[in-house]
Amino acid sequence: MLKALMKTMRPRQWTKNAFVLAAVVFDQQLFNPAAILRSFGAFFVFCLLSGTVYILNDIIDVEADRQHPKKRLRPIPSGKLPIRAAVAAAVVILLLTFPLAFWLSPGLGIISLVYFLINIAYSNWLKHMPLIDVLTIAAGFVLRVAAGVSVIEVQRFSPWLYVVTTLFALYLGFGKRRAELTTLAETAGSHRRVLDGYTLPFLDQLITIVSSTTLIAYSLYTFSAPNLPDNHTMMLTIPFVMYGIFRYLYLIYVKEEGGAPEELLLTDRPLQATIALFALTVLIIFYWF
Template sequence: MFYKITHYLKLIRVNNWIKNFFVIAPLIFSLKLFIPEATISILITFFAFCMSSSFVYVLNDIMDVNKDKMHPRKKNRPIANGSISIPRAYIMMLLLLILLIVFILFLNYKTQFIIILYLIFNIIYNLGLKKLNLIESFSIGINFVFRVLGGCFAIDVLPSHWIIIITFFSALMLIFIKRKSELKILRSNATLHRSSLRFYSVQLLDKFINISATIVLFGYILYTLDPHVITTFGSPNLFYSSIFVVLGIFRFIQLSETNKYENEGDPTLLLLKDRFIQYVFVLWLICIIFMIYFK
């Protein structure tokens, strides 16, 4: 029984739900972290995005089952290795869709719209956008922006242009690191598994990673120095949290040059694996909450 449950958890990629924590960012930076109603709305939005993203993951695995069977890492996915049949996968998609509907019924219409748009956009991505040069990477960046917008609308706050910029280019940096990892693992077979990889090289992706990382870093620093931000939080000290952002970015880039977590495939999951990144993230979060709420 437990063995079957683990297969279904792998199918819906529970580990990837960590990406939906971007939904929580607006709660922290809107000064509403300790308002129960706002926290509940964010939690419902978080789980709605989890159901939506898992629905898309299952759809993707069904569509790419033949390619996944030949992939060194993806061949272990439940559908590709035969642990879960395609008919059962469709049943899981139906259950996820039902749960998604239940969750969004508790949200305002703006948040509902964003989540539905996110779902439709991802279906379109799987049907064709993922084959297009650069568009596929930018599409994933937009997905992270959808998450942040969902969090903003759930608690009725206007999305800051700073948080949109930082989120988008953070996602781009991570996806380019992922593409680099795929090229290094798959080598000459890369384009057989992802056609868009034929447009990339490790050297080109290094440039994209560095550009995205630079924009994230300067975007964050400029955000902390923005007079409006300083006035809103009543403190100029947010700037000092930049050190943790620098450390995090450097660590991601450092790991992209090694083989330590190469087989993980998704750099976002490094938050679950790499102790250094975990410590930096926790310290950054404590620093932010302390500077914003306990100044």
């Protein structure tokens, strides 16, 4: 049953919580042990929170998931994890997570509570509302970044990164909806009601807008944000961001993938390479020059 519980909590999707670590990296505090420990504490809190949200989401959607070709194999829809046991596990995890969050930082505690409540609202209502569903997902990413900021003494972190995070999350969210609409075709609405509110041309327009503005916003950050190196070397990271955006577009439109961006992150080698090179370049610029 423990294995089924862990599977329901979807550890593979916890990669999204890496956004919590953005603050300690971009605030140039990687050599500050206290900041590192507190940041990883916040990361752990969000892993527990997101895992609990997945448990509750599967409980809420159990009947719909049993009709889905893939989701019916999940532990709760398949019966491998009884609903009563799942509810008990979710309650216990939350009773441990929220005190930990408030202990690390009152700000983290409040952000964690807001994140949890937004996700409960998403699971029950917001995910059925076109546009609002993806905006809610983007809010979750911004809250992750804010959580990382809340546990350290910020010195150089730029508000531009909140803008970039929002746009990038919208880009992934609309890409995910397009991939789902393409994969499920005529039965899309029966598997995810919100897909009835989208069309491929509409999603293509949205993806074009947010992909372009993400690249523009990040470029503006690299040469206009305060406390960056005076020689504007952060502009050297723009090609990696550009390639990453283009690569995801390629996977969506050519390979017809993208229904699970976190899976692509763990399986697509070119995407992994550009992320690794981006991270290495940022570290060199921040901590070498």
